[in-house]
Amino acid sequence: MELNTGGIIGQSSSLRDVFRILAKVAPTDSTVLVTGESGTGKELLVRALHMNSQRADKPFVPINCGAIPRELLESELFGHEKGAFTHAIRTRPGRFEVADGGTIFLDEIGEMDLTLQVKILRVLQEKEIERVGGTSIRKVDVRIIAATNRNLEEEVRAGRFREDLYYRLNVIPLHLPPLRDRGADILLLAEHFLVKFCKSKERPTLKLDETIRRIFAAYPWPGNVRELENFMERLSILCDDDCIQPYDLPQKILDEVGDITDLPEIVMPEPAAVPMGFAWPKIEDMQKRDMDLKQFLDTIEERLLLEALDQADGVKNQAAEILGVKRTTLIEKLKKRQMDK
Secondary structure, eight states: OOOOOOOOOOOOOOHHHHHHHHHHHHSSOOOEEEEETTTSHHHHHHHHHHTSSSSTTSOOOEEEETTOOOOOOOOOOHHHHSSSSOOSSSSSOHHHHTTSSEEEEEEEEGGGGGGHHHHHHHHHHHHHHOOOOOOOOOOOOOOEEEEEEEEEHHHHHHTSSSSSHHHHHHEEEOOOGGGGTTTTTTHHHHHHHHHHHHHTTTTOOOOOOOOHHHHHSSSSSTTTTHHHHHHHHHHHOOOOSEEEOOSSOHHHHHHHHOOOGGGGGOOOOOOOOOOOOOOOOHHHHHHHHHHHHHHHHHHHHHHHHHHHHTTTTTTTTHHHHHTTOOHHHHHHHHHHHHHHO
């Protein structure tokens, strides 16, 4: 079956290198450490790893280790027994149990406290967990994928990250390049976002003036894809004309790129060869993944759900319209797959 890139858009050589590694490592159970600056799309890449894996029909459970207070993160990860702490009024399974059979994504792993790092190491080594306040050991079958925007080697040298955990996580390193190193992908993404936002705002799709294209390609986009996406949404609202002009841009971008007349011409790469038309899935596609019919169809449905949510920016009403189903039907399907968070 053709590689599902999870909605990651681009044709640059640096991104094609990422896809080559993705295709090789996704079908395995190897632990992957995804690195890259903030805003490069690490979660999209991790979801693509899951969707192309043998666990694609099982849960995908993300958790941001930097967004949850340290004292609550252990309970979120491993669960707790009733009475384990003041507000533990009932027993609750953790994310590792919820992800059993599937994939758990530990985002911003570099923010994790050293005491919890020890417990993560145990899961990697022994495939077992213990709930907070519990006494029994529980076996879990999960694939762990971690991501960080920190340099973990430097964190190890500084004593903020365990060396043994780093090597256990870094079995397969996968680096997502910053947008400034992806060449003409900047323009492909800018046009993609413009189409999406203009459509949602029911206005004709804005065009990129040639000068604007050169400015966009020269600007370093420190916030990466996230910054570009947010900026395209702003332009889709504030731009009065049908074509974006330099006067529509903030001064900081113009200052950063310098003299516009000195900016190089843009050379777009030849589109990557793709099969023409639509190809129905075949029995051999199902057999290659060692799935039965239900598992295969469930996996296809999950990918369509994810794509619809991505196109709708997470708005369930719009996603339901894209799929041609009722909102309640969509919500039921998301709950069934634990994708409703």
